[in-house]
Amino acid sequence: MKVLFDLLGSIAHKQNRPELAIHYYTEILKIVPGDxxxxxxxxxxxxxxxxxxxxxxxMSLQHLQQALQLDEVLYSKDDLHIATDNFNIGVCYYKQNELHLTLKYYEQSLAIREKVLPSLHIDIALTHVGLAEINFRLKNFNQSIDHWENGLVIIEKERLCNSAEQAIIHENIAACYSNMNDFTHSLWYCNQSLLLHQEHHSTRNLFNLYFTYGNVYHGIDDNNERKIAQIYENISECYVIKDEHLLAITYLEKSLAIQEKLDPMNEIIIANICNNIATSYCSLQKYNLALEYCTKSKEYYEKCSCDNMEEYGVTLGCSLVAVNYEILANICFDTKDQTTAFDYYCKALDIIKSRLPVDQQALARVRNLLNRINEVEF
Structure with missing residues (x-):
């Protein structure tokens, strides 16, 4: 009967019927002899x-503790069953935010696994990662670094995860060093993390890395304003991807404030930031603010090389000028001024076509936008 209940419990669990599975497993505890x-x-x-x-x-902890007590009788003290029990108990304590107890059980699990398993086994790597996370939260940064690095050695040699996940580990090590004010090592790990993120095109995972970069550049000295401004822009890009435009604008404005104070000032970079702010305001349907930043962008472009923005765009094939016209056109279209929108879209197309090789994606996008227009006054 116990075998049948075990099978029924397993089936119910796989069918996502937890109450029924609990019933069958509880019945096993009632009917099996104590030995x-x-x-x-x-x-x-x-x-x-x-x-x-x-x-x-x-309840999970209660049953795990009972399993551990029984396994300590059934198996030797260095058996993998006991290592697994300890690790699972640690996981429960972690969920309860009992960090010191989590640390205790993870360490007991690691001690057994390192004795019994091959040195590059995935379970050893996972235990190191768990211990690294706990030590970081407990502000034991040296211990955290040791465990991250030990886990990373196994992960890299055995190719246990992709480059994006490896990037996060490098980023976590960088955060440890940053918290210890060791900015040289932190910067090295930040750069390694960024390379891995770029390899995997994992833009969505870059938030923490960019914040760590910011802490590093603030910590090294006060002469890294350009780098800090770039970090703010990178953070804003992440928020745009998440469609959180207010937060994107917040970080773009931080970057803009720095860039406008720099000497020498880079008008092209500032104009591009203004364009990005305008784009986010368009997404929020705040067209007056979008127009304000488009105008500001135009003013900075005109400071760069020549007095005529359109001439500048066509002559140099500057895609950023085309973007400015595209944003202005979108604003006009959304505010029902199709004639002006038509004019701006055409100017954007002229600039895009003038730049070789032609940006086919931008060309197709603006043409599609232009095709929406059906009311033009000549």
Whole structure:
């Protein structure tokens, strides 16, 4: 009967019917004799897993502790069953934010795994990663670095995760060094992380890295304003991807404030930031503010080389000028001024076509926008 209940419990668990699975596993505990410690341990472990999936960590811990007590009788002190029990108990304590208890059980698990498993086993890497996270939260930065690096050695040699996940580990090591005011090492790991992120095109994961970069550049000295401004722009790009335009604008304005104070000033960079702010305001349908920044962008472009913005754009094939016209056209279209929108879209197209090689994506985008216009006064 116990085998049948175990099978039924497993089926119910796979069918995502937790209450039924709990019923069958609980029945096993009722019917098996007390000396069948192996089956009792398995049933407790299964119950712990189900309760954990329901966010009931108290019940999960109770069953894991019972499984551990039984496994300590069944197996030697260095058996992998005991290592797994310790790790799972640590996971529950982590979810309860009991960090010191988590640390204790993770360390006990690692001690066994390092004795029994091959040195490059994935479970050793995962335990190091868990310990690194806990030590970081406890502000034990040296220990955190040790565990991140030990885990990273295994992950890189065994290719256990992609470059984006490796990038996050490098980023975490950088954050440890930054918290210790060791900005030289922090910057090295930041740069390694960025290279890995770029390899995997993982823009969405760059938030923490950019903030760490910012801390590093602030910490090294006060002569890195250009780099800090660029970090703010990078953060804004992440927020744009997440469609959080107010936050994107916040960081673009931080970058703009720095760039406008620099000597020498780079008008092209400032104009581009203004364009990006205008684009985000368009997305928020705040057209007056978008127009204000488009105008500001135009003023900076005109300071660069010649008095005529359109001439400057066509002569140099400057895609940023085309973007400015495209934004202005979008504003006019959204505010029902199709005639002016038509004029701006045409100017944007002229600039895009003049630049070799032609940006086919931009060309197609502006043509599609132009095709929306059906009311033009000549």
């Amino acid at each position: 069948d410690t192996d089956m009792i341990s398995i049933a407790n472990t299964n119950l712990a897993s189900i309760y954990y999936s329901q966010d009931n960590t108290e």
